[in-house]
Amino acid sequence: MNAGISPQTTTLHGQHGRWPEAASLEDFRRNLAAVRARMAAACARAGRAPASVRLLPVSKTKEEASIRLAYAAGCRQFGENKPQEAFAKWEAMADLADLQWSVIGHLQTNKARLVARFATEFQALDSLRVAQALERRLQAEGRGLDVFVQVNTSGEASKYGLHPDAVPAFLRELPAFSALRVRGLMTLALFSAEAERVRACFILLRDLRDRLRQDAPDGICLDELSMGMSGDYEIAIEEGATVVRVGQAIFGARPTPDAHYWPSSGGDASD
Numbered sequence: 001m002n003a004g005i006s007p008q009t010t011t012l013h014g015q016h017g018r019w020p021e022a023a024s025l026e027d028f029r030r031n032l033a034a035v036r037a038r039m040a041a042a043c044a045r046a047g048r049a050p051a052s053v054r055l056l057p058v059s060k061t062k063e064e065a066s067i068r069l070a071y072a073a074g075c076r077q078f079g080e081n082k083p084q085e086a087f088a089k090w091e092a093m094a095d096l097a098d099l100q101w102s103v104i105g106h107l108q109t110n111k112a113r114l115v116a117r118f119a120t121e122f123q124a125l126d127s128l129r130v131a132q133a134l135e136r137r138l139q140a141e142g143r144g145l146d147v148f149v150q151v152n153t154s155g156e157a158s159k160y161g162l163h164p165d166a167v168p169a170f171l172r173e174l175p176a177f178s179a180l181r182v183r184g185l186m187t188l189a190l191f192s193a194e195a196e197r198v199r200a201c202f203i204l205l206r207d208l209r210d211r212l213r214q215d216a217p218d219g220i221c222l223d224e225l226s227m228g229m230s231g232d233y234e235i236a237i238e239e240g241a242t243v244v245r246v247g248q249a250i251f252g253a254r255p256t257p258d259a260h261y262w263p264s265s266g267g268d269a270s271d
Contacts, residue, residue, distance in 0.1 A: 009042070009045075009195060009234050009235050009238060010193075010195050018248075018253065019031075019230070019248045019249055019251075019252045019253045020252055020253070021251070021252030021253065022066070022069070022070075022250065022251055022252045024069070025069050025072050025073055027069075027252075028069050028070050028072070028073035028075075028250065029073045029074075031249060031250045031251075031252075032055075032057075032070075032073055032074065032075070032250060034249070035055065035233075035246055035249050035250060036050075036055065038233075038234055039053055039055065039233070039234070039237060039244065041234070042233075042234040042235075042237035042238055043237060045238055046237060046238045046239075046240075048237070052242060053237055053241060053242055053243070053244060054242060054243045054244075055244060055246060056077060056078075056079045056102055056104075056226075056243055056244065056245045056246070057070055057075045057077070057078055057079065057246060057247065057250050057251070058078070058079040058080075058104070058229075058245050058246060058247030058250075058251075058271040059078040059079065059080060059089070059247065059251065060079070060080050060081045060082070060085065060105075060247065061085075061254055062251050064089060064092050064093065066251060067089065067093070068093070068096075070250065070251070071093075071096060071099060075250075076098055076099060076100060077099070077100040077101070077102060077120070077121075078099070078100075078101060078102070079101075079102045079103075079104040079123075079245050079247070079271075080101060080102070080103060080104065080105070081103075081104060081105030082105060083103055083107065083111040083114040083115050083119075084111070084114065086101050086103055086114075086118070086119070087114045087117065087118055089101070090118040100120040100121070101118055101119050101120060101121075102119065102120065102121035102122070102123060103115050103119045103121070103122045103123070103124070104122075104123040104124060104186075104226075104245055105124055106124055106126075106160045107122065107124060107125075107130050107134075109129055109130055109132075109133040110133075112130065112133035112134045112136075112137045113137045115134065115137075115145070116134060116137035116138045116140070116141050116143060116145070117137075117141060119145060120145070120146065121145070121146045121147070121148075121183075122134070122145055122146070122147045122148070123147070123148040123150065123186045123226050123243075123245075124148070124150045124160065124161075124186065125147045125148065125149050125150060125180070126149065126150045126160055126161050126162050128170070128173055131173070131174065131177050131180060132177070134147075134177070134179070134180060135177040135178075135179050135180060138179035138180070139179055143179065144179050144180070144181055145179060145180055145181065146181045146183050147180045147181065147182055147183065148182075148183055148184050148185060148186040148224065148226050149162065149167060149170065149171065149174075149182065149184075149185050149186065150162065150185075150186045150187065150188075151163075151164055151167055151185050151186070151187050151205055151208065152164075152187070153187045153188075153189065153200075153201040153202075153204045153205050154187075154188070154189060154190045154201050156190070159188060161186075161187065161188070164204065164208050167185070167208060167212065168212060171212065171216065171217060171220055172217055174217070174220060175217050175218060175219045175220065181221070182219075182220045182221055182222070183221055183222075183223065183224045184209065184221065184222050184223055184224025184225055184226065184242070185205055185208065185209050185222065185224070185225055185226070186225075186226035186227065186243075187201060187202070187204075187205045187226075187227050188227075188229075189201035189202060189227065189228075189232055189236075191231075195232075195235060198232050198235055199235050199238075199239060201227075202227050202228070202235060202236050202239035202240070202241065203239050205225060205227055206225060206239055206240040209222050209225060223242070224242045224243060225240050225241050225242050225243070226241070226242070226243035226244075226245065227239075227241045227243075227244070228241045228244040228245065228246075229244070229245050229246060229247070229271035230246050230247060230248040230249040230250075230271045231271075233245075233246055233249075245271050246271055247271035248271060249271075
């Protein structure tokens with residue numbers, strides 16, 4: 001844990017219904033202000049500038065009208081898990097020229113063509129097969145893509161992501177893919193009310209990044225750490241997150257409890 005950080009920060013995992021659904025512009029403005037205030041407080045505890053952490057609102061399962069309200073409240077980038085869902089939203093909201101999309105969930109190679117068409121960021125790169133598929137499609141589109149390497153820091157077999165020990169060799173392969181701009185690492189922590197177990201996942205990712213950054217291959221940037229969601233983003237910020245993926249604290253709780261969305265057959269990198 002970073003020096004000076006209170007160990008008392010708790011998680012909000014499992015508190016389904018804590019976040020009422022945002023239904024108006026004022027709701028979104030209020031929710032965004034509350035999230036940003038908590039982010040700023042976590043930054044203060046860690047001795048960091050609030051500007052050092054990017055808030056990525058997660059809009060998965062949310063309707064276009066709700067996303068447009070979030071846009072009106074100031075959001076300009078949204079995170080989506082499923083490429084098909086994100087692509088449809090991108091097409092429907094093409095009138096918002098400055099709106100960007102980040103794909104943050106596991107990607108099958110046959111969906112790489114969709115991501116190459118519209119996404120500005122992909123946060124779940126965990127195999128060379130996906131890297132190859134994205135590279136081929138991006139070259140055809142004449143585009144580049146910011147990517148994060150997903151790391152399994154919890155050790156759960158149900159989660160996607162590379163084992164931490166596999167990350168160095170994986171990074172050495174990535175300079176061959178010129179359309180992929182590696183920005184950092186991403187992880188999904190344990191879904192647990194035990195804050196210190198959650199914190200350990202974030203510490204592991206930060207320490208791994210710090211070690212790898214010393215001799216990262218040319219062209220591989222490891223400045224970014226995407227970690228933390230509605231239930232634990234404050235702990236993630238205390239441990240060095242530069243991107244937090246927050247959905248329910250902005251949009252409101254989904255119809256089913258958090259556990260429904262948590263991995264059973266594969267990790268879901270969203271909030």
